[in-house]
Amino acid sequence: MRSQILINTIGCHAAGEVGEVILSGVQNPIGKTIAEKSKFLMDHPDLRNLLLLEPRGGVYKHFNLILPPINKKADFGWVIMEPMFNPPMSGSNAICTTTVIFETGMKTMEEPFSDLILESPGGLIKTRAYCCDGKVKKVEIENLPSFVYKKDCDLEIPDLGTFKVDIAFGGDSFVIIDAKKLGFSLIKNEAADLVKLGEKITTLANEQIGFKHPKIKDWNHISFCQFTLPIEKNQKGYTEGKNTVVIKPGKLDRSPCGTGCSARMALLVENGILKKSDIFIGKSILDTEFECKVEDIQKRDNRNYIIPQISGSAWITGHHSYFVDQSDPFKQGYKLSDTWPSY
Numbered sequence: 001m002r003s004q005i006l007i008n009t010i011g012c013h014a015a016g017e018v019g020e021v022i023l024s025g026v027q028n029p030i031g032k033t034i035a036e037k038s039k040f041l042m043d044h045p046d047l048r049n050l051l052l053l054e055p056r057g058g059v060y061k062h063f064n065l066i067l068p069p070i071n072k073k074a075d076f077g078w079v080i081m082e083p084m085f086n087p088p089m090s091g092s093n094a095i096c097t098t099t100v101i102f103e104t105g106m107k108t109m110e111e112p113f114s115d116l117i118l119e120s121p122g123g124l125i126k127t128r129a130y131c132c133d134g135k136v137k138k139v140e141i142e143n144l145p146s147f148v149y150k151k152d153c154d155l156e157i158p159d160l161g162t163f164k165v166d167i168a169f170g171g172d173s174f175v176i177i178d179a180k181k182l183g184f185s186l187i188k189n190e191a192a193d194l195v196k197l198g199e200k201i202t203t204l205a206n207e208q209i210g211f212k213h214p215k216i217k218d219w220n221h222i223s224f225c226q227f228t229l230p231i232e233k234n235q236k237g238y239t240e241g242k243n244t245v246v247i248k249p250g251k252l253d254r255s256p257c258g259t260g261c262s263a264r265m266a267l268l269v270e271n272g273i274l275k276k277s278d279i280f281i282g283k284s285i286l287d288t289e290f291e292c293k294v295e296d297i298q299k300r301d302n303r304n305y306i307i308p309q310i311s312g313s314a315w316i317t318g319h320h321s322y323f324v325d326q327s328d329p330f331k332q333g334y335k336l337s338d339t340w341p342s343y
């Protein structure tokens with residue numbers, strides 16, 4: 001074996017969504033802030049291509065890069081690499097990263113809970129890991145301020161008609177649409193059709209409506225389509241709702257999507273359905289759950305911002321080492337439209 005590159009990772013998933021955590025083998029990217037470091041990795045995509053593209057990666061993978069923090073309040077800097085973008089924040093990846101940090105001893109685990117602050121490209125993320133017998137049982141995240149950007153917008157979908165959609169931010173940007181009105185029940189065998197239509201809806205929403213974050217520089221696009229089913233009350237009296245999020249270049253989030261739940265909670269607050277301290281249970285297409293909470297509601301710039309709390313569990317799945325033989329013709333990977341339909 002002849003390799004000049006050795007990258008070690010820990011495999012992990014939160015509620016079904018893969019979030020590998022890089023342990024070693026990657027240099028600290030250039031940048032004065034974590035956001036600049038994240039952008040550097042987008043602009044110089046060698047690492048992203050190596051890990052996310054086949055034959056080493058795939059559309060279902062995300063990688064989390066742990067760095068020295070810039071902000072003195074943080075324990076670690078943290079960059080999330082998803083197939084098409086490096087987002088400001090990711091709920092499932094925060095749960096995976098927190099779990100790996102404590103279960104591998106990168107930070108000492110304390111029982112019954114251990115606190116951590118991750119410095120994401122979007123800002124500081126407070127997490128709390130509930131621990132027992134050397135294992136992280138559950139992780140709570142205080143997400144970025146989340147808000148509704150535009151409500152009740154008309155979206156023209158060719159061959160289907162005009163539908164009402166909402167645009168909201170929950171750590172990433174979403175177009176939210178009623179799945180039932182499009183004939184979906186959000187079950188497993190609808191996944192391929194959901195991806196195909198969801199990709200189209202995201203593109204159309206960017207063209208017809210758009211998004212620009214008021215604080216995060218250069219975040220001026222809608223990343224994902226979130227299909228939702230009507231909310232219900234569960235046996236505990238909590239509001240719950242099933243959703244699935246379509247992630248470019250063509251996959252469904254296996255988890256309830258922490259940022260998606262945050263965006264949806266902001267919309268439910270705006271519509272008077274949730275209020276401060278209310279619990280919301282987000283359910284995925286796999287019927288896995290995140291328990292979410294409206295921690296606070298703040299009014300500024302003529303807009304309601306909620307502070308969401310997301311809680312869920314993650315499981316470590318393996319220890320991986322990635323090599324690159326210099327004679328390998330696919331050192332930078334490749335894309336094929338069977339699994340990478342939009343690029």
